[in-house]
Amino acid sequence: METYSTQRVGRSFEESRRPASRGIVLPRVSSATLIIVALVLIGLAMRLWFIAVNDIDPRFSAADDGDYYQRALHLAVTGRYVDNSWLIRPPGHVFMFAGLLRIGIALGDPTVGIALIRGVHVALSLLLVPLGYDLARRLFDRRAGLIFATILAVWFPFVELPALILSEPLFLSMLGIHFWLLVRWRDSYRQWRRSAPWLLAAGVALAVASLARSPALYTAVFVVGFVVVEVWRRMRDERQPVLGVPTRDIKPFSGTRQPDRYMRSPSSRGQWSSPHDGRWVLSAARASLIFLVPFVLTIAPWTIRNYVTYQRFIVIDTLGPVNLWMAMSDAVNEGRGENEAKSILAAIPQEQRQDFVSADISRILREEPTRLVRNFWPYFTHIWKAQFIEDFFVKVSFFTRPLREIWPMGVLGDLLWLIFTPVSLIALAARPREGGFRLLAIGWIAYSCLTVMLIHVEPRYLLPIWFLMGLYGAASLSWLGDWLGLLREDRANAADDALHFLRSPWGIAGLVLMLALIWQIFSYRDYPQIIAQGIQREIHRAAGASAYAAKDYPTAISEYEAMLAAHPDFVDGRTELARIYLDMGRYDEGWAILADRPTHRANVIRGALARAQHDNKAARAYFEDAEQRAGENVQKLTLEWLNPPPTSSLTLGNGVDFGYLDGFSFGEYLPPQPDGSLATYRWLQGNGVIALPLPTPLRAGSVLSLRMTGVTPGATPLTLDVGGARITIPVQSGQWRVYRVALPDSLAGQSRIELRLHAPTFIPLQLDPQSTDARQLSLMISRVSVE
Incomplete structure (x- = not known):
């Protein structure tokens, strides 16, 4: 039986008489909580x-x-x-x-x-x-x-x-x-x-x-x-x-001076026989079965x-x-x-x-x-x-x-x-x-x-x-x-x-x-040397990246070479250096610095080098392998990373359109054309970007043409943002058409245009119970060009 002091009882009585208007007493929260x-x-x-x-x-x-x-x-x-x-x-x-x-x-x-x-x-x-x-x-x-x-x-x-x-x-x-x-x-x-x-x-x-x-x-x-x-x-x-x-x-x-978590109770002595008797075996078996x-x-x-x-x-x-x-x-x-x-x-x-x-x-x-x-x-x-x-x-x-x-x-x-x-x-x-x-x-x-x-x-x-x-x-x-x-x-x-x-x-x-x-941990690697060399690698890499952003290519190359001197096997650094050679048109040096070091980003640069040298077959193989296997959005990467060749006409889905777009599905083939040629396209997946570096500055009165089609009943509205203007195009379903849009005169003289596209999406399997396609799709686009 627990006893209380009169002081404690009195305090409890006084507290019980206090008015409830003092508010709700919140429970105490422990410091651990x-x-x-x-x-x-x-x-x-x-x-x-x-x-x-x-x-x-x-x-x-x-x-x-x-x-x-x-x-x-x-x-x-x-x-x-x-x-x-x-x-x-x-x-x-x-x-x-x-x-x-x-x-x-x-x-x-x-x-x-x-x-x-x-x-x-x-x-x-x-x-x-x-x-x-x-x-x-x-x-x-x-x-x-x-x-x-x-x-x-x-x-x-x-x-x-x-x-x-x-x-x-x-x-x-x-x-x-x-x-x-x-x-x-x-x-x-x-x-x-x-x-x-x-x-x-x-x-x-x-x-x-x-x-x-x-x-x-x-x-x-x-x-x-x-x-x-x-x-x-x-x-x-x-x-x-x-x-x-x-x-x-x-x-x-x-040692043994600390008490164990549970203490022997004198009153319970003799309740159990030796733990080696049959009751212990049965208890262990029963508990094991409850788990098993x-x-x-x-x-x-x-x-x-x-x-x-x-x-x-x-x-x-x-x-x-x-x-x-x-x-x-x-x-x-x-x-x-x-x-x-x-x-x-x-x-x-x-x-x-x-x-x-x-x-x-x-x-x-x-x-x-x-x-x-x-x-x-x-x-x-x-x-x-x-x-x-x-x-x-x-x-x-x-x-x-x-x-x-x-x-x-x-x-x-x-x-x-x-x-x-x-x-x-x-x-x-x-x-x-x-x-x-x-x-x-x-x-x-x-x-x-x-x-x-x-x-x-x-x-x-x-x-x-x-x-x-x-x-x-x-x-x-x-x-x-x-x-x-x-x-x-x-x-x-x-x-x-x-x-x-x-x-x-x-x-x-x-x-x-x-x-x-x-001893095992610190004998496995020479950590002081690895860290020192790694810091030098990162210092030179940061300097090289800054110089590249400022288009100071000689300094960038020098810093990246110093980076590789600190870590010769660092393929990510070799890839960034090869990108500089790509921009400078020194393609053979780009191939040489990549050698046969295999990473997906290195394959992106290999694809860009092959495209620059007009080997579209090799370029497509490198690009599409990276797109399907890299573990990242290669369209987004190449749009941010590459400076692709200028063009006024882009064919989507042909494997060499990387660096120009983002927000599209993998490239696909259309049925063979009457002349036997194969045309390609990509699905716009709701929101997309197409960026065209132009071979010549844009003239006033230029027209943008898009070859595309929809598949859902009726017309699919495509919203196109370009040069600060917003244009809506009703894209008809069931047949390929070329849609022409006048570009704003404010873009005249520009050497690069960026198109932002948006269209409502659908999921094929929701429209067709026989489909297994769970992609989010909107429109099929085959070609974009500036005329």
């Missing part, structure tokens, strides 16, 4: 900043994001799911994308679906901030929760991830939710509260993560181990939960679909066997590359590919067993690198990523990584007091390392490692903060704690592992 809200807002601002400067567009990509987008769009349009051309991929994120794209289509603009996908990704990533705080708080303490929430909010890979139309945003979010649900189950289970719903939801979350990235499927084994350990611990210790969540679970400097049943039931419909479609037992996908085979294949081993391996698979029926790769892997292991592990050490060392420095200063291209625009975020990200990654090993090697979660964390880290060591290292495949090392790094930093606070208050006790930590085997193991990792 305010910090989490601030971190979410900061994280949102950083993610929106990245999205605002990001030019990567899955509509124009031949990489994984383009594949996911195209399959999701096909699913949204037709309701039919089509597997990738050379393997069966996980479907979870594709279904999510399709649902959001369908909303965009219903709103009349499929590109809205891309914005919705990114919006959902941002929401999921920000949801991890408060959940990450609660996860670390429950496992360690409040300060660790705040540190981990900060990492989740501002670390650059977590900021960049939501902008990408990939499987990893959904996968990582579901994985984080899965970890949080498991710890909520653990706490409820230890406190004898209703816990089954938490474990059931954890099974569903891991299943959704597996349907986004199938390697998560096999980590159910780790969860069963976690569950078994937690059941064993509760029954072994005959524990009664302590109400609330303590803020001090473990300090690495104090929803996990299996969530995945089972897709497994059944695969069996019905291919008559093979394929749980989720064939990604693992196919990727392992590609890494070990004769084509890759002999230096012919992955494209040959993909072409081999593409020639085999989809249902037979897993059987083929499994048989060929067995053959390779019989003939050359070491091929499986030949890259283990190189790939292992490649995991532990400062990723932004690698991307910015080491790689040959930015590959369309806006690294230069967001470099402060990237630098901050590498600094955070260099702190939390090494110190996380202190917590991972400390005496395990967070229960079975240590088993789960080490299992995931080791498993993620193993998968990339077997196949290849990609930064997005490493995200589970950094998530968990960030969690344990936050614990180590929190412990360090506790010790520094003690050092200020009581130096003797702080020194005693430190000495105890340094003498314990747990502390020694953690320090050895941390120092070994620091």
Whole structure:
């Protein structure tokens, strides 16, 4: 029974007599809540900043994001799911994308679906901030929760991830939710509260993560181990939960002197038999089934679909066997590359590919067993690198990523990584007091390392490692903060704690592992030299770009050459220098500086060089390859980037119209003309721009002609803005016509005219149920000329 002082009772009585007119008393908000809200807002601002400067567009990509987008769009349009051309991929994120794209289509603009996908990704990533705080708080303490929430909010890979139309945003979010649900189950289970719903939801979350990235499927084994350990611990210790969540679970400097999270209750002694009896086994089995049943039931419909479609037992996908085979294949081993391996698979029926790769892997292991592990050490060392420095200063291209625009975020990200990654090993090697979660964390880290060591290292495949090392790094930093606070208050006790930590085997193991990792990180690259050379590269590149903008070509060339002296393999810099040679008409030097360095932007310049030398066939091949594969809007890029040859007549869709237009679909052919010639056109996609640099200044009384047609019933109004005048042309459907418009006399003497076009759009599939075309279209335009 709780007692109160008379002073407290009297104060309560007086407060009850106060009039209600004082207003509503707002609930107190803890400082932790305010910090989490601030971190979410900061994280949102950083993610929106990245999205605002990001030019990567899955509509124009031949990489994984383009594949996911195209399959999701096909699913949204037709309701039919089509597997990738050379393997069966996980479907979870594709279904999510399709649902959001369908909303965009219903709103009349499929590109809205891309914005919705990114919006959902941002929401999921920000949801991890408060959940990450609660996860670390429950496992360690409040300060660790705040540190981990900060990492989740501002670390650059977590900021960049939501902008990408990939499987990893959904996968990582579901994985984080899965970890949080498991710890909520653990706490409820230890406190004898209703816990089954938490474990059931954890099974569903891991299943959704597996349907986004199938390697998560096999980590159910780790969860069963976690569950078994937690059941064993509760029954072994005959524990009664302590109400609330303590803020001090473990300090690495104090060894066994700190109390555990849960204390033995004397009154409960003897309630349980030894944890090794049959009751423990049954309890562990029952809890494991609560997790496994929803996990299996969530995945089972897709497994059944695969069996019905291919008559093979394929749980989720064939990604693992196919990727392992590609890494070990004769084509890759002999230096012919992955494209040959993909072409081999593409020639085999989809249902037979897993059987083929499994048989060929067995053959390779019989003939050359070491091929499986030949890259283990190189790939292992490649995991532990400062990723932004690698991307910015080491790689040959930015590959369309806006690294230069967001470099402060990237630098901050590498600094955070260099702190939390090494110190996380202190917590991972400390005496395990967070229960079975240590088993789960080490299992995931080791498993993620193993998968990339077997196949290849990609930064997005490493995200589970950094998530968990960030969690344990936050614990180590929190412990360090506790010790520094003690050092200020009581130096003797702080020194005693430190000495105890340094003498314990747990502390020694953690320090050895941390120092070994620091050595590995800094021995992998000569970071001081790389950064110094990279800064010189950027200084010369900025000076060269400024000189080019001022048309001081000799200075620009000199600065770009100095840039390449600092980083000879930087293809983006070579591409910009080749653009200068293109503008100067020094085409051979442009070809020479590009050499055979392959990037999509380099192909844009190759196309412009070929066009300038009147090799339209080669120009078209380069331009169209870039347009379809670059991962960015090449029409927009070339309109801003190139100075195309002057012309008074532009044929759209012939592959050499880049640099003159933006806002149009890919080029298409009309049916053969009576004389056998082939005419081309492009669809205007609502809003477009056509810019014509003229060979001679425009004369007064000049006329603009446009050859075009519509397809919707009646006339389609085309609004044309040119020279400050706005003109509306009713474009008739069903036949090609040439429409002539008098140009304003105010344009006389101009050497360049810019046309801005707008027409109402439609989506073909909404007009024709048999269509699978989800593009936003308006008018077909074949030629624009000035007469």
